[in-house]
Amino acid sequence: xxxxxxxxxxxxxxxxxxxxxxxxxxxxxxxxxxxxxxxxxxxxxxxxxxxxxxxxxxxxxxxxxxxxxxxxxxxxxxxxxxxxxxxxxxxxxxx
Amino acid sequence: xxxxxxxxxxxxxxxxxxxxxxxxxxxxxxxxxxxxxxxxxxxxxxxxxxxxxxxxxxxxxxxxxxxxxxxxxxxxxxxxxxxxxxxxxxxxxxxxxxxxxxxxxxxxxxxxxxxxxxxxxxxxxxxxxxxxxxxxxxxxxxxxxxxxxxxxxxxxxxxxxxxxxxxxxxxxxxxxxxxxxxxxxxxxxxxxxxxxxxxxxxxxxxxxxxxxxxxxxxxxxxxxxxxxxxxxxxxxxxxxxxxxxxxxxxxxxxxxxxxxxxxxxxxxxxxxxxxxxxxxxxxxxxxxxxxxxxxxxxxxxxxxxxxxxxxxxxxxxxxxxxxxxxxxxxxxxxxxxxxxxxxxxxxxxxxxxxxxxxxxxxxxxxxxxxxxxxxxxxxxxxxxxxxxxxxxxxxxxxxxxxxxxxxxxxxxxxxxxxxxxxxxxxxxxxxxxxxxxxxxxxxxxxxxxxxxxxxxxxxxxxxxxxxxxxxxxxxxxxxxxxxxxxxxxxxxxxx
Numbered sequence: 216x217x218x219x220x221x222x223x224x225x226x227x228x229x230x231x232x233x234x235x236x237x238x239x240x241x242x243x244x245x246x247x248x249x250x251x252x253x254x255x256x257x258x259x260x261x262x263x264x265x266x267x268x269x270x271x272x273x274x275x276x277x278x279x280x281x282x283x284x285x286x287x288x289x290x291x292x293x294x295x296x297x298x299x300x301x302x303x304x305x306x307x308x309x310x
Numbered sequence: 311x312x313x314x315x316x317x318x319x320x321x322x323x324x325x326x327x328x329x330x331x332x333x334x335x336x337x338x339x340x341x342x343x344x345x346x347x348x349x350x351x352x353x354x355x356x357x358x359x360x361x362x363x364x365x366x367x368x369x370x371x372x373x374x375x376x377x378x379x380x381x382x383x384x385x386x387x388x389x390x391x392x393x394x395x396x397x398x399x400x401x402x403x404x405x406x407x408x409x410x411x412x413x414x415x416x417x418x419x420x421x422x423x424x425x426x427x428x429x430x431x432x433x434x435x436x437x438x439x440x441x442x443x444x445x446x447x448x449x450x451x452x453x454x455x456x457x458x459x460x461x462x463x464x465x466x467x468x469x470x471x472x473x474x475x476x477x478x479x480x481x482x483x484x485x486x487x488x489x490x491x492x493x494x495x496x497x498x499x500x501x502x503x504x505x506x507x508x509x510x511x512x513x514x515x516x517x518x519x520x521x522x523x524x525x526x527x528x529x530x531x532x533x534x535x536x537x538x539x540x541x542x543x544x545x546x547x548x549x550x551x552x553x554x555x556x557x558x559x560x561x562x563x564x565x566x567x568x569x570x571x572x573x574x575x576x577x578x579x580x581x582x583x584x585x586x587x588x589x590x591x592x593x594x595x596x597x598x599x600x601x602x603x604x605x606x607x608x609x610x611x612x613x614x615x616x617x618x619x620x621x622x623x624x625x626x627x628x629x630x631x632x633x634x635x636x637x638x639x640x641x642x643x644x645x646x647x648x649x650x651x652x653x654x655x656x657x658x659x660x661x662x663x664x665x666x667x668x669x670x671x672x673x674x675x676x677x678x679x680x681x682x683x684x685x686x687x688x689x690x691x692x693x694x695x696x697x698x699x700x701x702x703x704x705x706x707x708x709x710x711x712x713x714x715x716x717x718x719x720x721x722x723x724x725x726x727x728x729x730x731x732x733x734x735x736x737x738x739x740x741x742x743x744x745x746x747x748x749x750x751x752x753x754x755x756x757x758x759x760x761x762x763x764x765x766x767x768x769x770x771x772x773x774x775x776x777x778x779x780x781x782x783x784x785x786x787x788x789x790x791x792x793x794x795x796x797x798x799x800x801x802x803x804x805x
Contacts (some may be wrong), residue, residue, distance in 0.1 A: 220677075230677040231640075232428065232634060232670055241599030245671055245732060253622040253688070259695050266693030267700060268524075271392050275553055283550075292409035294644035303642050307651050 218247040312337040313801040314482035314751035317383055317537040318564075320483055323741050324382050331372070331382030331426065334483075335365035340385040341801035345560075348773075349451045349799065351476040352429040353389045354397050362547035368621050371424065381424030382542050386442070386485035389430035390437055391417045395429075400519045401435045404645045404664035405693065407733040413551045414517025416486065416528045423544035430725075431485055432472030435666045436492055436636065437521045440738040442471025444668045446596055451499060452722050453479040453797035455610065457763035463724040464764070467497030467738075473531045480801030483533040484541055488518060490525045491624050492718075492742025495754035499717035499767025502756045502795060503508060505531045506538040509775045511556035513542075514549030522631035525624075525746050529596040535755060535784040539563035540594035550569070551666050556730035560593055560645040566783035567728055572606030577710035581617035582741060584719065589714050590760045598714055598768045601707070601790035602783065606753045610710050613767045614702040619695050620744040621736055626679050626692035627747075632669075633676025639664060671732070675703065692782060695749050703748040712783050716766035717754040741769060751777045753784045 223243040227234045234242060288301060297304045312334050315323065318386030322327055330358070334618035339358050346352050361384075368382030392398050392410035399405045413421070421427070434444040442450040442465060450471040452464040466475040470487030474497035478483050487494035489507035498505025508530045513528040520526060532543035543564060548557040578599060583592070603609050641647035648659035665673070706713065719740055728734045745752040751774075754767040768787060772780035 216622060222678075224800055225679045226674050226681065227443075229596060229655040229681060230673050231637075231661055232653065232665070232673060233655075233662040246675055248669075249625060249675055249732060250678075253626055253692075255622050256626075256695055257689055259619055259691075259698070260618070261694035261698070263693060264694045264697050266690055267697040268693065272507065273673065278550060285473065287411070296641065296645065296647035305642060306656065308653050 217245055218250060311802070313341045314778045314796070315483060316534045317380070317483050317532060317540055318534065320383055325377065327372065331368035332362060332380060333367040335361050335384055335428070337480065340360055340578055342428065343344055345479055345481060345799060345801060349453060349475050349479055349481070350448050351431055351450055351472040351479065351481055352386065352395045353399055353432050353472070355429040356396065356427060361426060361428055366601055368424055368426060377421070378424035380420060380539065381597070382466065382481050385424055385425045386429055386431045386482035387417055387427050388433055388470055388473050388486050388488060389636060390433060390488055391486060392519065393417055393427070393430065396430065398430065398519070399438070401433045401447055401449065402665065402669070404639050406446065406646065407646055412517060416516035416518065416545050419547065420544050420683040425544070428482055431470070431476055432597045433671050434469035435517065436632070437469040437490060437803055438632070438668050438672055438743050439468040440496060440735055441465035441728070442468040442497070442589060443729070444666055448664060451726060453799035454502065454722060454764055457799045463725045465724065465725055466501070467491040467500035470531060471497045474503060474505070477501070477503045477531050477533060478797050479799055484530060484537055485774065486528060486545070487531045488526055488528050490747065491630060491746050492739040494531060495531045495592060495742045495752060495767070495769060496718045497740060497755040499756065499765065500722040501792055502765030502793065502797065503531060503533055504535055504538050504756065505529065505771050506542060506777070507745070507749045507752050508542060508546060509556070510761055511554050511749070512546045512775070512777070514547070514552040514555045516549055516551035520635040523635060524631060524666065525628060535753070535781055535788045536564050536567040538566050538753065539781050541639045556775070561778055563781055565775055566781040569782045570606070571602070571783050574779065575610050575710040576602050576607045576783065577612035577706055577713045578614050579614045579706070579715060581614050582715045584740060587716070588721060591719065593712070593759055594766050595716050595768065597681050598787060601787060602714065605786045605790065607783070611704045612710055612713070614744065616695065616698045616702050616707055617744055620699055620747055621740055622741045623695045623699065624693045624747060625675070625736060627696060627746045629672040629676030631676070631690050634682065635675045636669070640761070658766070682760050694700070697739050699744055700748040703744070703750055709774070711769040711779050713778065714773065715769045717741060717769040721760045721764035721766055722761065745771045750774055751780050754782050755784050755787050755788045755791070756793045757787060757797045758793065759795060
């Protein structure tokens with residue numbers, strides 16, 4: 216299947232990457248080339264084969280339900296590009 | 311002299327007080343000042359006073375008999391590992407000013423072992439690339455040059471290209487790398503050094519900026535196989551903070567080097583004789599087979615039937631995980647921010663302007679293969695093929711102890727080559743990706759030069775958690791090859 220512009224635009228929206236209309240076609244071509252190449256997997260018979268999740272080397276553990284970290288609000292907020300008091304800031308999202 | 315040592319030699323010299331950690335640190339800071347403007351191997355060089363203070367503390371430990379395994383050894387750190395109070399960029403504009411308030415588990419272990427960090431090495435943006443040309447802070451130059459052709463700038467490989475160039479050129483005794491599909495092994499081969507991707511789960515991923523979490527694994531990039539063992543000992547070990555970290559004990563890896571390989575069974579996978587494999591690389595591979603046979607190994611032909619699907623599988627799974635991991639760069643919590651009137655507008659502008667083209671394309675590719683209607687056809691299918699690729703290795707390792715293959719399908723290529731078609735660039739990882747998909751350990755060892763005078767590497771792949779046998783065979787290969795070449799651009803070449 217080949218990738219069309221409308222789908223490319225929809226993916227960019229899903230990924231929250233603001234592409235200009237002028238960029239869309241070149242992105243579409245690059246992705247379409249890669250998708251055409253990975254289509255070779257369609258020839259592999261995977262009937263009855265389970266999907267590999269992670270590398271399946273270790274069983275996932277549950278840790279003790281105890282506090283291991285915390286009280287580091289300033290350190291966490293120090294990474295943010297814009298803060299106000301003890302908060303991250305965003306544009307108004309409710310009317 | 312001090313910038314040309316192995317870790318093992320430097321550790322012995324420090325212990326015997328032939329030179330001080332301050333001498334070592336000073337020699338490296340001078341080499342960096344002289345060569346880094348040309349190589350661009352480091353994005354950030356640590357302040358000299360901090361490096362010297364760490365070296366002085368190491369000297370004090372040698373004086374009072376409390377020196378640790380990596381005490382006073384100058385190390386480069388790939389700029390993908392978060393370092394507390396030191397800018398960590400992932401070679402992206404998105405994180406150009408990011409100063410982590412915490413230390414990654416791997417770098418903390420290296421510090422606890424006494425390492426002296428000299429700087430943060432350049433890489434492909436978010437570790438996505440095979441030539442170190444996607445860094446927002448400029449390409450890295452390979453210190454090797456084609457014989458009689460100094461004008462052509464060669465790539466160091468990627469994504470750990472800065473680490474490889476720094477170690478090859480004498481700007482660090484060793485460096486950390488990370489490997490998702492070949493990002494330690496391919497640049498190690500291109501720069502004539504040793505690179506080890508450990509078993510998935512051997513080194514903690516905590517505090518290492520994520521690309522594809524089921525594949526990412528940290529490892530050492532060094533000048534000898536013994537050094538790779540020594541440094542891996544310091545980097546590896548269980549970490550509660552990484553749910554996929556293995557709690558198996560960490561063996562004394564360095565002691566595996568030098569052990570006899572007599573009687574070990576070495577598999578030669580038929581499928582790695584790829585069409586179009588350059589004759590020089592095929593010949594080097596044959597030479598490697600002969601060396602190991604002479605060392606007493608039994609050579610066995612094996613088959614890994616799904617090898618040819620490794621890359622296509624990788625280029626579905628890795629972008630899918632990348633699109634998920636890189637969703638965190640939203641312009642709100644950390645990193646760069648581009649303002650816009652709406653929240654979606656902030657996301658879209660921040661991510662369009664903060665990520666370079668290759669990273670954007672991989673996020674978009676990953677978003678596509680995970681999106682409704684395509685998930686089963688691409689992502690689920692790739693996960694099933696990945697099971698088959700892993701089974702190939704598990705079955706091969708019922709017959710043999712290790713596999714021997716070339717590391718990369720070419721020597722270092724020129725900046726500007728392979729740039730237009732992403733698939734051409736991806737083919738660089740054809741021999742390294744399958745081991746990543748299976749999660750098994752793999753080591754690249756420099757074994758010779760091609761006709762143009764550029765280094766070539768061979769790869770040894772082992773069973774899950776059997777780095778020791780990989781290192782033993784790597785040591786035998788290293789002994790037989792006797793690779794003692796250094797690149798044209800080197801701290802010890804005429805200033």
